[in-house]
Amino acid sequence: MSGFDTIFALASGAGRAAVSLLRLSGPQSGAILARLAGGLPRPRMASLRRLRHPLEGEVLDEALVLWFPAPRSYTGEDAAELHLHGGRAVLDGVTEALLACGARPAEPGEFTRRAFLNGRMDLTAAEGIADLIEAETAVQRRQALRQAGGALADLYGGWAERLTRLLAHQEAAIEFAEDGIPTTLEDEVREAALALAAGIEAHLADGGRGERLREGLWVAIVGAPNAGKSSLLNALVGREAAIVSARAGTTRDVVEVRLDLAGVPVWLADTAGLRDTPDEIEAEGVRRARRRAEEADLVMAVFAADRAADPATLALVTPETLVVASKSDLAPPSVQEAALAVSARTGDGMKALRQRLEDLAADRAGLTAEASLTRPRHRAALMEAASWLREAQAAPLPELSAESLRAALRALGRLTGHVGVEDVLDVVFGDFCIGK
Numbered sequence: 252m253s254g255f256d257t258i259f260a261l262a263s264g265a266g267r268a269a270v271s272l273l274r275l276s277g278p279q280s281g282a283i284l285a286r287l288a289g290g291l292p293r294p295r296m297a298s299l300r301r302l303r304h305p306l307e308g309e310v311l312d313e314a315l316v317l318w319f320p321a322p323r324s325y326t327g328e329d330a331a332e333l334h335l336h337g338g339r340a341v342l343d344g345v346t347e348a349l350l351a352c353g354a355r356p357a358e359p360g361e362f363t364r365r366a367f368l369n370g371r372m373d374l375t376a377a378e379g380i381a382d383l384i385e386a387e388t389a390v391q392r393r394q395a396l397r398q399a400g401g402a403l404a405d406l407y408g409g410w411a412e413r414l415t416r417l418l419a420h421q422e423a424a425i426e427f428a429e430d431g432i433p434t435t436l437e438d439e440v441r442e443a444a445l446a447l448a449a450g451i452e453a454h455l456a457d458g459g460r461g462e463r464l465r466e467g468l469w470v471a472i473v474g475a476p477n478a479g480k481s482s483l484l485n486a487l488v489g490r491e492a493a494i495v496s497a498r499a500g501t502t503r504d505v506v507e508v509r510l511d512l513a514g515v516p517v518w519l520a521d522t523a524g525l526r527d528t529p530d531e532i533e534a535e536g537v538r539r540a541r542r543r544a545e546e547a548d549l550v551m552a553v554f555a556a557d558r559a560a561d562p563a564t565l566a567l568v569t570p571e572t573l574v575v576a577s578k579s580d581l582a583p584p585s586v587q588e589a590a591l592a593v594s595a596r597t598g599d600g601m602k603a604l605r606q607r608l609e610d611l612a613a614d615r616a617g618l619t620a621e622a623s624l625t626r627p628r629h630r631a632a633l634m635e636a637a638s639w640l641r642e643a644q645a646a647p648l649p650e651l652s653a654e655s656l657r658a659a660l661r662a663l664g665r666l667t668g669h670v671g672v673e674d675v676l677d678v679v680f681g682d683f684c685i686g687k
């Protein structure tokens with residue numbers, strides 16, 4: 252795409268390294284590379300070149316350079332890569348040389364933004380690349396790769412195509428009606444709109460698994476004071492993350508610890524023991540504990556085996572709750588036999604508890620055969636599209652139905668970035684790092 256200036260950025264991590272990767276993209280990339288490296292290497296072939304400052308002629312580094320003429324580059328524009336020695340002074344020198352040549356430092360996400368604007372990928376694929384850079388577990392990586400590879404783009408693009416066809420048919424039906432030609436087209440469109448709405452709704456009804464995998468599954472550990480919640484947290488994460496003591500009311504603030512459970516990122520939140528207390532700090536802790544239990548994807552209710560089950564914790568137990576009988580070394584469990592008996596002291600039952608958590612995490616946030624939506628942005632646009640499709644089906648007049656189909660198409664277009672996208676671009680590319 253013309254009209255863009257030439258940008259550069261460090262694509263590898265900041266700080267001293269064996270090799271640093273500087274990327275360059277834009278119409279002047281070839282000219283700048285030729286000035287620094289004394290000529291253009293063959294496209295897409297790594298060549299070892301001496302890089303010189305364009306004005307002073309000083310040798311700045313001996314580097315591997317690559318030249319990617321448009322459109323076969325990440326951005327779709329002329330682009331280049333400099334694989335420099337990773338020292339501060341080398342980087343400073345080459346940066347100065349690039350500035351002297353008229354290139355400017357890239358904004359966060361600007362390379363991928365250009366790739367999108369040049370039609371190299373849709374918005375969901377661009378988000379997949381951002382997620383891939385952020386991915387911390389193997390399952391997150393798989394989900395991000397799938398999305399970057401166009402799994403959501405294909406799905407949503409396919410829906411947009413179907414919708415475009417429906418709209419064309421509806422408009423034809425309106426014209427036929429004006430010309431007095433009998434047709435069943437309108438009924439067919441209404442039926443197809445309903446089927447498409449149902450398809451989108453089925454995709455939406457995934458329990459938020461893709462979003463959870465991307466952001467982490469929240470597990471709140473709740474129970475009476477001294478039930479052994481903090482001890483369980485520590486045993487699960489393998490370090491003394493929370494303070495444990497024999498005094499009831501030890502934990503006040505919520506203690507959050509991240510855990511990788513079979514590739515699903517999980518946030519364990521240890522909370523204050525539930526009880527009425529005159530201590531205002533502890534009471535605030537109890538309020539926070541209850542709020543965490545409400546907001547969590549999964550509640551782990553802990554009952555000490557040597558105590559009667561307390562009503563405050565029992566009140567939070569639903570069929571979805573993971574019930575744990577702690578301190579199993581002290582007594583047989585006093586709560587439901589469904590409870591998982593564990594002892595943080597002896598380690599008894601801890602493996603089973605971990606396995607149960609892994610299973611629940613995989614069940615609620617693992618990958619399925621179908622690609623899942625991964626962001627609230629996707630959910631909002633799809634809900635809007637489905638609701639317009641239902642309106643299209645129910646509209647009293649074909650003209651109104653066509654209007655609703657158009658609105659549904661716009662919602663899908665915002666999702667993939669194919670229509671009316673200006674306002675969403677900043678949201679999507681704003682959370683990229685510089686150099687991508």
Ligand SMILES: Nc1nc2c(ncn2[C@@H]2O[C@H](COP(=O)(O)OP(=O)(O)OP(=O)(O)O)[C@@H](O)[C@H]2O)c(=O)[nH]1
Nearest residue numbers: 476477478479480481482496500501502524595596
């Ligand atoms: N015998 C035995 N004692 C345990 C076990 N787990 C914890 N305890 C003891 O129970 C007491 C309370 O443990 P904590 O982990 O602090 O309990 P908590 O539920 O976090 O307590 P609060 O933060 O005060 O609500 C401590 O003295 C622990 O050593 C266990 O599996 N067996």
Ligand SMILES: [K+]
Nearest residue numbers: 477496498501
């Ligand atoms: K305690």
Ligand SMILES: [Mg+2]
Nearest residue numbers: 480481501502
């Ligand atoms: Mg505690």
